[in-house]
Amino acid sequence: MTTMVKRTSLYPLHRTLGARMTEFGGFEMPLSYSGIIEEHRVVRSAAGIFDLSHMGEFELRGNAALAMLEHTLTNSAGHLADGQAQYTLMCAEDGGTHDDLILYR
Structure with missing residues (x-):
């Protein structure tokens, strides 16, 4: 069985x-460009982007909603003001982690 690898809209770039x-x-994503030193220099002197369009x-x-978030996430969601965000983990029922995520309010 062949699985089709998806491409983001930034793939041509x-x-x-x-x-x-x-x-x-499941996506074809960039691993590197010209090399870590050159990429670091370009980001420091100009700009860089990170293609997140493959994420859900x-x-x-x-x-x-808030009660579900408080039960499921490792950080408290209730203190976030509108426009704020925080990095957190989504817990699995067995005590493991489903995934990391950024929660926005």
């Missing part, structure tokens, strides 16, 4: 910029 690509999470997004609403 990654290729134009000479990215060395690899499969990650979901929105929670309703009276039970």
Whole structure:
């Protein structure tokens, strides 16, 4: 069985910029460009981007949303003001971790 690897909308730009690509999470993503030293220099002197378009997004609403987040995440979600974000982990029922995520309010 052949699995189709997906590509983000930035894939053509990654290729134009000479990215060395690899499969990650079902997507063909850039692993590196010209090398770590040169990439560091460019980011420090100009700009850099990180293609997050392969990552999922979901929105929670309703009276039970905060309670579900407080039960599931390692950080408290209740103290976030509108426009704030925090890095956190989503816990699994067995005590492990489903994934890391950024929670926005």
